[in-house]
Amino acid sequence: MYTYESSKSAFERAQKSIPAGVNSPVRAFKNVGGTPIFLEKAKGAYLYDVDGNKYIDFVGSWGPMILGHAYEPVIEAVQKKAAFSTSFGAPTVLETEIAELIKSMVPDIDLIRMVNSGTEACMSAILLARGYTGRNKFIKFDGCYHGHADMFLVNAGSGVATLNIQQVPGVTAGTSNDTLIAPYNDLEAVRQLFKQNPNEIAAIIVEPVAGNMGCVLPKEGFLEGLRKICDEENALLIFDEVMTGFRQAKGGAQERYLIRADITTFGKVIGAGLPVGAFAGRHEIMSHIAPLGNVYQAGTLSGNPLAMVAGYTLLKELNEHPEYYEQLNEKAVYLKEGILRVFGERNVPVQVNQKQSMMSLFFNSEPVVDFATSAKSDQTTFSKFFHALLKRGIYLPASQYECWFLSNALTYEDLDKTILAMAESLDEIL
Numbered sequence: 001m002y003t004y005e006s007s008k009s010a011f012e013r014a015q016k017s018i019p020a021g022v023n024s025p026v027r028a029f030k031n032v033g034g035t036p037i038f039l040e041k042a043k044g045a046y047l048y049d050v051d052g053n054k055y056i057d058f059v060g061s062w063g064p065m066i067l068g069h070a071y072e073p074v075i076e077a078v079q080k081k082a083a084f085s086t087s088f089g090a091p092t093v094l095e096t097e098i099a100e101l102i103k104s105m106v107p108d109i110d111l112i113r114m115v116n117s118g119t120e121a122c123m124s125a126i127l128l129a130r131g132y133t134g135r136n137k138f139i140k141f142d143g144c145y146h147g148h149a150d151m152f153l154v155n156a157g158s159g160v161a162t163l164n165i166q167q168v169p170g171v172t173a174g175t176s177n178d179t180l181i182a183p184y185n186d187l188e189a190v191r192q193l194f195k196q197n198p199n200e201i202a203a204i205i206v207e208p209v210a211g212n213m214g215c216v217l218p219k220e221g222f223l224e225g226l227r228k229i230c231d232e233e234n235a236l237l238i239f240d241e242v243m244t245g246f247r248q249a250k251g252g253a254q255e256r257y258l259i260r261a262d263i264t265t266f267g268k269v270i271g272a273g274l275p276v277g278a279f280a281g282r283h284e285i286m287s288h289i290a291p292l293g294n295v296y297q298a299g300t301l302s303g304n305p306l307a308m309v310a311g312y313t314l315l316k317e318l319n320e321h322p323e324y325y326e327q328l329n330e331k332a333v334y335l336k337e338g339i340l341r342v343f344g345e346r347n348v349p350v351q352v353n354q355k356q357s358m359m360s361l362f363f364n365s366e367p368v369v370d371f372a373t374s375a376k377s378d379q380t381t382f383s384k385f386f387h388a389l390l391k392r393g394i395y396l397p398a399s400q401y402e403c404w405f406l407s408n409a410l411t412y413e414d415l416d417k418t419i420l421a422m423a424e425s426l427d428e429i430l
């Protein structure tokens with residue numbers, strides 16, 4: 001490992017060998033400006049950069065670190081497993097154990113297939129839905145992100161929205177014509193799409209709590225409405241639980257909202273910070289996957305032993321400690337109330353959307369319920385706020401379009417420090 005004097009010199013060096021110096025776009029700080037901090041290590045709720053600064057972390061590696069960084073049982077399990085070889089490309093008992101554990105945690109799963117990222121999980125889910133229904137089109141929502149597969153790069157949220165990319169070069173017209181878009185929380189728009197494309201729509205894919213246009217909650221009846229429409233139209237309902245899985249509840253958003261999806265995708269928490277994704281569903285649907293059926297999907301490193309043991313260890317902890325979800329929710333509500341207080345005292349309009357340990361803040365005077373309302377937020381003020389907080393040792397996602405992920409390693413003292421830093425930051429920038 002190299003030690004750098006500063007993030008600045010590390011960033012300059014990185015840009016000579018890596019596009020924009022980063023391996024995923026939002027890390028480059030393009031939206032907020034300035035130099036990304038280069039990290040050296042993390043423990044619990046704290047990050048340490050190469051410059052020697054410490055930060056309270058609200059990114060949590062974009063989700064996986066629900067119990068904090070370098071969680072000891074996970075680190076120990078990975079270290080032990082590594083000595084037995086890092087990959088076989090052949091079955092292991094551990095893969096069955098994690099599959100059984102997930103089936104015991106999440107409703108309505110008979111079969112689950114492991115992949116290496118959320119992107120792979122979602123593209124495989126669409127392929128499966130198409131193979132199962134014999135239809136080509138699918139509906140996604142404006143501002144929802146399902147990974148970087150071609151078919152999803154139409155009105156995608158996350159980095160695509162952050163960088164304001166209107167049309168992604170390289171996505172063919174044929175591909176984007178099969179991707180139908182509706183505004184989030186708009187059932188009428190979904191009904192219209194089914195009317196305009198009779199018997200052509202294989203599936204609806206949705207983030208049951210959206211986190212890629214900032215955190216946006218489903219309106220009451222929205223998810224139920226999608227379920228009903230899918231049943232009426234013989235289409236599949238895909239819940240993209242890459243963010244919400246094992247985070248909204250041990251059974252994900254499906255448990256929290258009591259809605260049954262036909263296919264569920266996972267990522268983030270499922271791998272405890274190692275590269276893992278998965279897609280799952282009832283036997284009737286999943287039996288179309290090769291080699292049971294002809295829908296082809298494969299992966300050299302899928303079910304990798306290090307990734308599986310990391311995920312298994314974290315999921316088991318979550319399964320055995322339902323109180324962690326209550327604790328996480330209480331911390332998130334405490335932070336939300338603190339934010340509303342300091343913004344309120346200063347008469348700064350703000351929207352805070354929160355559901356369990358997912359939340360985000362918008363410099364916006366109207367409720368944020370979809371991409372259009374999210375996009376009306378004041379990005380310039382957010383950038384200033386972001387840097388004022390970073391300077392004070394608070395690490396937020398570098399875009400208003402990204403959700404914050406709280407970890408249970410956060411203490412109330414950390415939250416008080418964060419709220420105070422927010423008050424000082426507002427006083428500095430306004």
Ligand SMILES: *Cc1c(COP(=O)(O)O)cnc(C)c1O
Nearest residue numbers: 117118119145146147242243267
């Ligand atoms: C992060 C994310 C993905 C993509 O997962 P990767 O592991 O980054 O490929 C897909 N869907 C949702 C909802 C996500 O938040």
